[in-house]
Amino acid sequence: MSQQTLLLHLKEQFLSEFNPDERMYFLKKAREAILTDNYAPGEDLYHYCYFLTQRKRIEEMEGSNALGVLRYLVVEGRKDIDDAIRIYKSRLQKNKRSVSHKECDLFLSCLNA
Numbered sequence: 001m002s003q004q005t006l007l008l009h010l011k012e013q014f015l016s017e018f019n020p021d022e023r024m025y026f027l028k029k030a031r032e033a034i035l036t037d038n039y040a041p042g043e044d045l046y047h048y049c050y051f052l053t054q055r056k057r058i059e060e061m062e063g064s065n066a067l068g069v070l071r072y073l074v075v076e077g078r079k080d081i082d083d084a085i086r087i088y089k090s091r092l093q094k095n096k097r098s099v100s101h102k103e104c105d106l107f108l109s110c111l112n113a
Helices: 003-017 020-035 043-062 068-094 101-112
Strands: none
Touching (some): 003 020, 003 043
16 A cells, blocks of 8 residues: 555544544644654554544543443453554654654644645
């Protein structure tokens, strides 16, 4: 899959799966990860922020006093999401580098444009 095709796929996923508040949270986490943690923009960063946003969504569901099977599904889903976050964070840690504000803005604008 070419870089352009991949970016288009990620953008479509971003726009279709997240509501406006979740998109803002995702973009905030991506900006922080790039500029504060020196994580390189790219597919791994996208998935890292994707799962952070999914975890936030699940945390909001946990607060709704879910009972029985729903509570079990929420807890198990949270475990899977936390595992994915750890995997992507580890991958990002291995490829840390200094990233310019321009490169950061370019990555974020590709998703949000």
